[in-house]
Amino acid sequence: xKVLMSGNEAIARGAYEAGVRxxxxxxxxxxxxxxxxxxxxxxxxxxxxxxxxxxxxxxxxAALAGEKALAVMKHVGVNVAADPIFTVSYTGTNGALVIIxxxxxxxxxxxxxxxxxxYARFAKIPMLEPADAEEAKEYIKLxxxxxxxxxxxxxxxxxxxxxxxxAVVTLEKPQKYEDKTGFTYNVEKxxxxxxxxxxxxxxxxxxxxxxxxFVETFPENKIEINNLDVGIITAGMPYNYAKEVFPDYxxxxxxxxxxxxxxxxxxFASKVKKIYVIEELDPFLEEQIKAMGIKVIGKEIFPYTIExxxxxxxxxxxxxxxxxxxxxxxxLSPRPPNLCPGCPHRGLFYALxxxxxxxxxxxxxxTLSYMKPLEGLHSCICMGASIGMAHGMSxxxxxxxxxxxxxxxxxxTFLHSGITPLLNMAYNHSAALIIILDNSTTAMTGMQExxxxxxxxxxxxxxxxxxxVLVSALGIENIKVIDPLDLKATRSAIKEELAKDGPSVIxxxxxxxxxxxxxxxLKSALKVDSDKCEGCKACLGxxxxxxxxxxGVTKEGSKxxxxxxxxxxxxxxxxxxxxxxxxxxxx
Amino acid sequence: xxxxxxxSILFAGVGGQGILRASDIICEAIMEAGLDVKxxxxxxxxxxxxxxxxxxxxxxxxxxxxxxxxSIQTLVSFEKMEALRYLKFLKKxxxxxxxxxxxxxxxxxxxxxxxxxDAIAFLKEHYNxxxxxxxxxxxxxxxxxxxxxxxxxxAVSNLITIDQSIWxxxxxxxxxxxxxxxxxxxxxxxxAA
Numbered sequence: 079x080k081v082l083m084s085g086n087e088a089i090a091r092g093a094y095e096a097g098v099r100x101x102x103x104x105x106x107x108x109x110x111x112x113x114x115x116x117x118x119x120x121x122x123x124x125x126x127x128x129x130x131x132x133x134x135x136x137x138x139x140a141a142l143a144g145e146k147a148l149a150v151m152k153h154v155g156v157n158v159a160a161d162p163i164f165t166v167s168y169t170g171t172n173g174a175l176v177i178i179x180x181x182x183x184x185x186x187x188x189x190x191x192x193x194x195x196x197y198a199r200f201a202k203i204p205m206l207e208p209a210d211a212e213e214a215k216e217y218i219k220l221x222x223x224x225x226x227x228x229x230x231x232x233x234x235x236x237x238x239x240x241x242x243x244x245a246v247v248t249l250e251k252p253q254k255y256e257d258k259t260g261f262t263y264n265v266e267k268x269x270x271x272x273x274x275x276x277x278x279x280x281x282x283x284x285x286x287x288x289x290x291x292f293v294e295t296f297p298e299n300k301i302e303i304n305n306l307d308v309g310i311i312t313a314g315m316p317y318n319y320a321k322e323v324f325p326d327y328x329x330x331x332x333x334x335x336x337x338x339x340x341x342x343x344x345x346f347a348s349k350v351k352k353i354y355v356i357e358e359l360d361p362f363l364e365e366q367i368k369a370m371g372i373k374v375i376g377k378e379i380f381p382y383t384i385e386x387x388x389x390x391x392x393x394x395x396x397x398x399x400x401x402x403x404x405x406x407x408x409x410l411s412p413r414p415p416n417l418c419p420g421c422p423h424r425g426l427f428y429a430l431x432x433x434x435x436x437x438x439x440x441x442x443x444x445t446l447s448y449m450k451p452l453e454g455l456h457s458c459i460c461m462g463a464s465i466g467m468a469h470g471m472s473x474x475x476x477x478x479x480x481x482x483x484x485x486x487x488x489x490x491t492f493l494h495s496g497i498t499p500l501l502n503m504a505y506n507h508s509a510a511l512i513i514i515l516d517n518s519t520t521a522m523t524g525m526q527e528x529x530x531x532x533x534x535x536x537x538x539x540x541x542x543x544x545x546x547v548l549v550s551a552l553g554i555e556n557i558k559v560i561d562p563l564d565l566k567a568t569r570s571a572i573k574e575e576l577a578k579d580g581p582s583v584i585x586x587x588x589x590x591x592x593x594x595x596x597x598x599x600l601k602s603a604l605k606v607d608s609d610k611c612e613g614c615k616a617c618l619g620x621x622x623x624x625x626x627x628x629x630g631v632t633k634e635g636s637k638x639x640x641x642x643x644x645x646x647x648x649x650x651x652x653x654x655x656x657x658x659x660x661x662x663x664x665x
Numbered sequence: 666x667x668x669x670x671x672x673s674i675l676f677a678g679v680g681g682q683g684i685l686r687a688s689d690i691i692c693e694a695i696m697e698a699g700l701d702v703k704x705x706x707x708x709x710x711x712x713x714x715x716x717x718x719x720x721x722x723x724x725x726x727x728x729x730x731x732x733x734x735x736s737i738q739t740l741v742s743f744e745k746m747e748a749l750r751y752l753k754f755l756k757k758x759x760x761x762x763x764x765x766x767x768x769x770x771x772x773x774x775x776x777x778x779x780x781x782x783d784a785i786a787f788l789k790e791h792y793n794x795x796x797x798x799x800x801x802x803x804x805x806x807x808x809x810x811x812x813x814x815x816x817x818x819x820a821v822s823n824l825i826t827i828d829q830s831i832w833x834x835x836x837x838x839x840x841x842x843x844x845x846x847x848x849x850x851x852x853x854x855x856x857a858a
Binding site for chain 2: 080084107187210244387389405408446626627629640
């Protein structure tokens, strides 16, 4: 049967067809849907881990027990999980272990654009890279086969464009699951103390050697001979872009991007006159091929940054300077993504920005509050960084930072990697204030469960961590719980806690406005009283999507030039604008 | 129905307008009609109000889910000013379907930037085939304002040779039973628009 599937859906389907029944992940765009889709298949165990490192460790445990285990994450998640990944490369995997890295060229929804193919070489782990959904379904199966055959973890690299584009996929009959679980002691292989690791280190090189031989005949490294004047070496989605604009050239499409098939590459190079290496981000293939002494053209003409498209490839090769332009020359007002109507973060950041604090942000919807007019936070590096950074800055600023340094972090992000740095704050006498924005879900990636929600990915009820008790157990004595939709209480809590010497934590509790299970009792949409509105624009400071301001409606005896409006179709009735209005014009 | 070269449709609009659902439906219909199809998506904008686009590419064999600039035959804009944002992607003889509904970007809402005037006149001046109507009003007529995306699909169906019965089947499969009738009505209103 043929169906239309996204790359992520196809990876989930492929894993299921390959007989995989065990997977762990932490959500992160563009990888999230893989585990969500996988969890829907019969007989699987799929779990959200608190972070990617835990996900990989859970998968390693399952693999050592004989399972075919899958761990899924976005590119930066591999940084978090790097520690176990580098050493499971030494121990091998017994059952099977595939780690999916979903990279994000062009940073559609990420803080950096790292090219995770480098991890394959760095950790000496083979990596496959599919070019579309159909291949993604096939390659995940091959990844498990290679893992079983060579007793190695295997990377499958996707990119946003593979994960989030749809293509026609042929469904196949799933392999029957065979229970091969059990554990056999093998301390020399699994206890990575120096004496054992030195031995395994040699095994890794033997495996590398075997894999290099294997890739020479790996059927997904494909040569297409056509016009011999130009040969293109490429992999993944850029193959499709190139085929689109240069269907007549010859191709070497690499299904496995590490290790490389040196003989096959030499063979291809000997057949064609001129070679282009087409790859997004780093010259990963190019540098290795050049090191073989083969002359190729790569980053001299193709960009290092952003994702490619057919036009970029065509213009680079044909040296086109005349690219199509829009006949419309006026500037079009942009549409930056915004916090949703009724979002509780809006209240917190509205209050926080008035406190003139130095605010370290974190990864989540709330990062959007850095923009005008809220300007609620002033740094953002990676998951969990807000807390350590707030502590470090407060220590460095000493008296100058007194009552000024804040870290803000969401509930899911706090449980991901905020607990350890908060423990550090209690331990190292910190003076900073941490605000945990508890909206009861992982909102940014689309409402995933986490250890604070009370449910698992599979929908089972679960232990729900009590954040207040947890924070207290770490050694934090000043803890306040507030409702960020109550502006007065929020302002005074921030003021009071900033005035204190020791570390403080404010837990701002209010569910995400889109979170259905929270069953938020929505008030009806608010309205602006056009008699009372003075047109002062204070409500616009909230940057709430339903609120607009229009010129023209004046009033006798008033200087007003226009008034505010609220779009009743999208207002969620959170009441923040009512609290901000000094004239009682909103109700 | 088509020559060997893959054809492209660009769906554009604002998060929450049902753009991805519409591009899903057209891809299903194209697949049912026996052609290869691929499409790109932008995720995560549904409630956050950002720009959303989806390239749909179809033909005998499709490689790229993204179209080249200057190569797209059909633009379907779910919002009036958004039609102006992607013109560099279009062929000179492209057909443009525009929902004339206006959704203001934040700066326009704040009174800090203008909303483009005469967008339709501009499009008509530069392109020969501009079809424009208020899809939200037609959707309301069909029985639910949220079916504006299917109204627009009805209009697209006039430009692509796929059997009515295929469209209807795909629409039936795409919605819960109680919404099928309204969506079929919306589709018909789009055809007539």
